[in-house]
Amino acid sequence: MTVRRVGVTAPLGFMAAGVHCGIKKSSILDLALIVSSEPGPIAGVFTMNRLPAAPVQLDRLHLRGGVGQAVIINSGNANACTGPQGIADAEEMTTLVARRLGVKPQTVFVGSTGVIGQPLPMARVRKGIPSLMARARRSGGQEAARAILTTDLKPKEAAASARIGGRTITIGGMAKGSGMIHPDMATMLAYVTTDAAIERSALQQILASSANRSFNCISVDGDTSTNDTVLCLANGLAGNAVIKLHTPEAKQFERLLHTVCFALAMKVCRDGEGVTKVVRLVVTGAKTEKDAKQVAKTVGTSSLVKTALFGEDANWGRIVAALGRAGVSIDPHHIALAFDDVLMVRSGMGLGRRAEQRISRVVRRKEFTITLDLGQGSSEAQLWTTDLSYEYVKINASYRS
Amino acid sequence: MTVRRVGVTAPLGFMAAGVHCGIKKSSILDLALIVSSEPGPIAGVFTMNRLPAAPVQLDRLHLRGGVGQAVIINSGNANACTGPQGIADAEEMTTLVARRLGVKPQTVFVGSTGVIGQPLPMARVRKGIPSLMARARRSGGQEAARAILTTDLKPKEAAASARIGGRTITIGGMAKGSGMIHPDMATMLAYVTTDAAIERSALQQILASSANRSFNCISVDGDTSTNDTVLCLANGLAGNAVIKLHTPEAKQFERLLHTVCFALAMKVCRDGEGVTKVVRLVVTGAKTEKDAKQVAKTVGTSSLVKTALFGEDANWGRIVAALGRAGVSIDPHHIALAFDDVLMVRSGMGLGRRAEQRISRVVRRKEFTITLDLGQGSSEAQLWTTDLSYEYVKINASYRS
Numbered sequence: 001m002t003v004r005r006v007g008v009t010a011p012l013g014f015m016a017a018g019v020h021c022g023i024k025k026s027s028i029l030d031l032a033l034i035v036s037s038e039p040g041p042i043a044g045v046f047t048m049n050r051l052p053a054a055p056v057q058l059d060r061l062h063l064r065g066g067v068g069q070a071v072i073i074n075s076g077n078a079n080a081c082t083g084p085q086g087i088a089d090a091e092e093m094t095t096l097v098a099r100r101l102g103v104k105p106q107t108v109f110v111g112s113t114g115v116i117g118q119p120l121p122m123a124r125v126r127k128g129i130p131s132l133m134a135r136a137r138r139s140g141g142q143e144a145a146r147a148i149l150t151t152d153l154k155p156k157e158a159a160a161s162a163r164i165g166g167r168t169i170t171i172g173g174m175a176k177g178s179g180m181i182h183p184d185m186a187t188m189l190a191y192v193t194t195d196a197a198i199e200r201s202a203l204q205q206i207l208a209s210s211a212n213r214s215f216n217c218i219s220v221d222g223d224t225s226t227n228d229t230v231l232c233l234a235n236g237l238a239g240n241a242v243i244k245l246h247t248p249e250a251k252q253f254e255r256l257l258h259t260v261c262f263a264l265a266m267k268v269c270r271d272g273e274g275v276t277k278v279v280r281l282v283v284t285g286a287k288t289e290k291d292a293k294q295v296a297k298t299v300g301t302s303s304l305v306k307t308a309l310f311g312e313d314a315n316w317g318r319i320v321a322a323l324g325r326a327g328v329s330i331d332p333h334h335i336a337l338a339f340d341d342v343l344m345v346r347s348g349m350g351l352g353r354r355a356e357q358r359i360s361r362v363v364r365r366k367e368f369t370i371t372l373d374l375g376q377g378s379s380e381a382q383l384w385t386t387d388l389s390y391e392y393v394k395i396n397a398s399y400r401s
Numbered sequence: 402m403t404v405r406r407v408g409v410t411a412p413l414g415f416m417a418a419g420v421h422c423g424i425k426k427s428s429i430l431d432l433a434l435i436v437s438s439e440p441g442p443i444a445g446v447f448t449m450n451r452l453p454a455a456p457v458q459l460d461r462l463h464l465r466g467g468v469g470q471a472v473i474i475n476s477g478n479a480n481a482c483t484g485p486q487g488i489a490d491a492e493e494m495t496t497l498v499a500r501r502l503g504v505k506p507q508t509v510f511v512g513s514t515g516v517i518g519q520p521l522p523m524a525r526v527r528k529g530i531p532s533l534m535a536r537a538r539r540s541g542g543q544e545a546a547r548a549i550l551t552t553d554l555k556p557k558e559a560a561a562s563a564r565i566g567g568r569t570i571t572i573g574g575m576a577k578g579s580g581m582i583h584p585d586m587a588t589m590l591a592y593v594t595t596d597a598a599i600e601r602s603a604l605q606q607i608l609a610s611s612a613n614r615s616f617n618c619i620s621v622d623g624d625t626s627t628n629d630t631v632l633c634l635a636n637g638l639a640g641n642a643v644i645k646l647h648t649p650e651a652k653q654f655e656r657l658l659h660t661v662c663f664a665l666a667m668k669v670c671r672d673g674e675g676v677t678k679v680v681r682l683v684v685t686g687a688k689t690e691k692d693a694k695q696v697a698k699t700v701g702t703s704s705l706v707k708t709a710l711f712g713e714d715a716n717w718g719r720i721v722a723a724l725g726r727a728g729v730s731i732d733p734h735h736i737a738l739a740f741d742d743v744l745m746v747r748s749g750m751g752l753g754r755r756a757e758q759r760i761s762r763v764v765r766r767k768e769f770t771i772t773l774d775l776g777q778g779s780s781e782a783q784l785w786t787t788d789l790s791y792e793y794v795k796i797n798a799s800y801r802s
Contacts, residue, residue, distance in 0.1 A: 051725030051733050051749075081721050081733075083750040116718025117751030226722050303704065303789070304797060311798025317517025320482050321627050324452030332452050332482075348452075349484040350518035388704070389798075390791050396705060397712025397790075 007141030007157035010172030011195035012237040013037040017135035018147025021128025023076035023114070023121055029147035031128045033097070034191055035070040035136050039107055040235040041200035042068030043207040045215075047228035053080035054090040055110040056227060062094070065106040066200045068233045071191055072097050072132075073111035073148050074125060075176070078187065080226040081117040089120045096129045111229050113150055113176060113187040145174035148189055151395060152176050153271050158263035164252045167240040169196045171256050175264040177215075187225040188215060190264055196253060197236035198243040205245060206254045207232045214261035218269050219300045219385035232257070269384050274391035277309050278367050281383045285336075285373040291328040292381035295372065298326035306388035314360040316344050323372060334375025340368050408542030408558035411573030412596035413638040414438040418536035419548025422529025424477035424515070424522055430548035432529045434498070435592055436471040436537050440508055441636040442601035443469030444608040446616075448629035454481035455491040456511040457628060463495070466507040467601045469634045472592055473498050473533075474512035474549050475526060476577070479588065481627040482518040490521045497530045512630050514551055514577060514588040546575035549590055552796060553577050554672050559664035565653045568641040570597040572657050576665040578629075588626040589616060591665055597654060598637035599644040606646060607655045608633045615662035619670050620701045620786040633658070670785050675792035678710050679768050682784045686737075686774040692729040693782035696773065699727035707789035715761040717745050724773060735776025741769050 009016050014036050018029040044063045046056050062068075072093050079086045094108040101108070112120070135143075145155035159172040177188030192207070211230050236242075243249045269278045281300045286292035299305055302322040308315040316337055324330060337345035339362040344355050362368050410417050415437050419430040445464045447457050463469075473494050480487045495509040502509070513521070536544075546556035560573035578589030593608070612631050637643075644650045670679045682701045687693035700706055703723040709716040717738055725731060738746035740763040745756050763769050 049722065049725035050727075050729075050731040051721060051736075078718070081718060081746065081749060081751055083748075115716075116721060117746070226725055303793075307794050307797030310794065313798065317479070317482060320452060321450065321517060324450035324627055326451075328451075330451040335452075345482070345518070347484075348482060350482055388794060390794050392704075393708050393711065393789060393791050393794055396708030397714065 005141060005172065006159045007145055008034050008172045008174050008191055008193045009138055009141035010159035011170040011193050013195060013235045014172070014193045015136040015138055016140035016144035017132055017137065018140070018143035019128055019132045019135060022124035023074055029143065030074055030076045031125065031132050032073045032144040032147035033070065033132050033136055034144060034193065035101065036193070036233055036235040038235045038237060039067050039069040039103065040233060041066060041198060041203050042109070043200070043204040043232045045208055045211045045230040047225055049226045051081070051226050053078055053112060053227045054082055054086035055079055055112045056229060057087060058090045058094065059109050059229065059231070062106045062109055067107050068109055069103050069107040070097055070101060071109045071111065071231060073189065074120070075148050075150055076114040077112060077118060077120050078114045078116045078227050079112040079120050082119055085119055089122050092122065093125060096126065097133065100130070100133050109231055111189050111227070113148065113189055113227055116226065141172065141174065148174065148176045150176065156264055156267040156271060158260045158267070160256055160259045162252060162256045164196070165240040165243070165249050167238045169238045169240060169253070169256065170194065171260045173260045173264050175268055177268045187227040188268065189227070190215060190230045192230070192232040192257070192260060194232065194234045195236070195238040196234050196243060197238065197240050198234050198253065199245065202243055202245040202250055203232060203234055206250065206257055210254065210258045210261040213258060214265040217383050218265050219383055266384070269386060274389045274395055275386045276389055277387040279309055279385050280369040281385055282369060282371045282380065283374065283382070284371060284380045285375045285377060286379040287377040289379045289381060292379045294328050295323055295326045295374070296381045296383040298322050299372065300383040300385035303388055306385070309363065310387035310389045312363045314356055314363050316350070316359065319370065319372065320345065330374065331376060336373040336375065338371045339363065406542060406573065407560045408546055409435050409573045409575050409592055409594045410539055410542035411560035412571040412594050414596060414636045415573070415594045416537040416539055417541035417545035418533055418538065419541070419544035420529055420533045420536060423525035424475055430544065431475055431477045432526065432533050433474045433545040433548035434471065434533050434537055435545060435594065435634070436502065437594070437634055437636040439636045439638060440468050440470040440504065441634060442467060442599060442604050443510070444601070444605035444633045446609055446612045446631040448626055450627045452482070452627050454479055454513060454628045455483055455487035456480055456513045457630060458488060459491045459495065460510050460630065460632070463507045463510055468508050469510055470504050470508040471498055471502060472510045472512065472632060474590065476549050476551055477515040478513060478519060478521050479515045479517045479628050480513040480521050483520055486520055490523050493523065494526060497527065498534065501531070501534050510632055512590050512628070514549065514590055514628055517627065542573065542575065549575065549577045551577065557665055557668040557672060559661045559668070561657055561660045563653060563657045565597070566641040566644070566650045568639045570595065570639045570641060570654065570657065572661045574661045574665050576669055578669045588628040589669065590628070591616060591631045591662070593631070593633040593658070593661060595633065595635045596637070596639040597635050597644060598639065598641050599635050599654065600646065603644055603646040603651055604633060604635055607651065607658055611655065611659045611662045614659060615666040618784050619666050620784055667785070670787060675790045675796055676787045677790055678788040680710055680786050681770040682786055683770060683772045683781065684775065684783070685772060685781045686776045686778060687780040688778040690780045690782060693780045695729050696724055696727045696775070697782045697784040699723050700773065701784040701786035704789055707786065710764065711788035711790045713764045715757055715764050717760065720771065720773065721746065731775065732777060737774040737776065739772045740764065
């Protein structure tokens with residue numbers, strides 16, 4: 001497992017670039033490109049928001065063709081709530097890239113992140129595309145990763161390689177985001193590339209599963225963006241036999257993809273402004289996985305729980321109170337709650353001041369695990385959540401000023 | 402409409418008091434009593450939390466008898482997650498009061514607010530009850546209102562009178578709370594008294610309806626407490642003909658009760674630490690009332706929306722993004738959004754920079770209305786929400802330290 005490059009240009013055949021075209025002020029990068037030398041299968045996972053932004057609508061349409069070769073992404077403007085003009089602008093972005101590459105527009109995808117409800121400054125985007133495409137190169141991954149950021153502190157990249165089917169397969173990715181952490185527009189964007197040869201349906205299924213166990217397990221202030229997008233392009237240049245579903249190779253590929261997606265998701269959690277703690281919240285003993293997820297989401301997004309985490313206050317009562325309003329049926333006499341390895345609640349009752357003193361030490365750690373056992377079944381869920389700090393309020397209160 | 406007293410002792414026949422029994426540090430009041438000279442019908446509305454505190458469990462039981470004469474409330478300890486001992490402690494509180502009054506324990510109700518998961522210091526409570534009861538007097542309303550507070554800045558009282566059925570009927574109340582505002586344990590307690598003669602079933606139905614349009618319409622950070630309670634005692638001393646459901650008198654009584662409940666709810670919103678703004682969120686044009694409420698709740702509890710309110714940032718895109726994730730079906734082309742009388746979004750599209758400049762002035766007001774029209778039907782809902790400030794984080798991060 002050797003990786004020379006980290007990020008979207010780590011796999012064979014991928015080039016990338018980032019430029020400043022003028023959507024953002026000063027000379028901050030605001031336009032990114034990923035391009036593969038060969039077309040290949042593409043998979044995508046998008047926001048569940050009922051008001052998806054124009055680029056999400058267009059990507060969903062393009063995804064029907066199943067083939068991808070390039071992605072263009074702008075930051076500083078979300079192209080959301082922009083009506084028919086927004087769709088036309090997203091289309092023009094893909095068409096301009098496709099024309100210069102000599103490929104079909106349907107194989108070009110588009111992403112946007114930034115302020116909602118303002119028209120894209122297309123004159124600037126149009127002018128920026130030629131220089132963006134001219135800069136595309138094998139070493140351009142980090143530049144592209146920087147060009148998709150909004151309030152992020154640093155670019156987020158990951159890559160991993162493994163021998164699969166006798167060939168070295170590499171997966172790379174970049175992300176920006178999201179929610180609690182990059183409350184921008186709460187947008188999470190992730191672009192993953194691979195030189196694996198893989199069936200399109202296998203790629204889609206494996207990407208959806210990986211996204212569920214990585215990007216969909218980080219909190220997040222409950223605000224699902226209009227623009228959330230995860231795309232994965234595969235160009236087949238590794239020369240492996242095409243990976244099909246339900247094979248050992250598909251399992252290996254899934255592990256590799258999960259490594260990259262999870263690394264990106266954790267970077268999104270940790271690197272955010274305002275975040276001082278990342279807490280893994282594990283819900284066990286639920287009747288159903290849906291119940292477990294519902295509890296994890298309710299506890300993990302509670303402002304009372306999150307401010308207590310920030311204050312390093314071992315206020316476990318807030319976790320129990322949040323559990324009680326999660327909308328799942330609870331038997332109070334079977335609840336257990338632990339902070340790392342310290343049990344605080346057993347059979348629904350607090351274990352007193354000594355236990356509280358011990359969990360007071362746990363909550364001072366930068367990262368720790370809270371385990372909430374419902375004692376009703378064997379279903380589980382986990383969620384990585386963050387604290388709610390002064391800095392979070394500051395960033396979000398003054399985002400546009 | 403003349404009111405001499407404001408609060409729970411405004412109606413005829415009610416006495417109240419507050420003392421420091423030692424649950425809280427120093428000499429802060431922590432035990433309150435309301436007592437009526439006559440027993441009468443009592444109505445109650447409680448938390449939907451699946452892990453209700455011991456006093457809520459006991460009150461629900463006592464409410465089956467339908468008759469009330471006194472309420473004892475402590476602050477500083479929620480008596481929640483305290484198991485069988487918690488129930489026994491709540492029972493003992495009602496029994497001690499009942500014995501001294503010479504009434505049945507089932508006519509005495511109990512409330513608690515404060516830290517979760519610690520046993521009530523019953524030795525102190527026991528010792529405090531005799532002096533509490535000795536202090537009960539017609540002018541004791543405000544003292545009681547102070548004794549139920551936790552992080553509240555000031556006591557919250559209201560009263561109103563009206564001629565109903567040829568007699569002057571008075572309703573008084575006190576509250577503490579909650580959610581976003583008094584994030585304590587997010588507990589909202591409200592106790593309402595009246596000298597009206599009214600059927601018990603009418604009282605229950607009218608209280609439930611009033612609570613829905615007042616206490617259940619204020620936000621709140623989404624955290625439903627284990628202890629939320631609204632109780633209403635009626636002693637009949639006004640001498641009116643007993644009010645029955647579906648009569649003009651019931652309507653008049655409902656208006657009067659709503660006046661008091663709404664006034665208390667607004668005090669809860671406005672008086673809270675950390676709150677710099679109270680915003681009325683009106684959702685119109687929904688297919689169903691359930692949809693309207695769901696949208697109001699999602700938008701009104703969004704951390705991104707609330708921090709923007711604090712920052713006086715006219716970031717209307719966050720409202721639209723929250724609408725999109727509310728889980729109700731949305732037609733983007735029919736959405737309209739206004740800040741007071743300034744339209745910002747029509748047919749799903751932003752109306753540009755000039756409109757934004759105008760709403761920038763609206764969001765600087767201390768109180769204003771955001772109207773979100775879904776254009777799909779005629780159902781409506783409203784919610785009073787607050788901003789999310791540094792102060793909120795500070796209070797909640799350091800609540801127990």
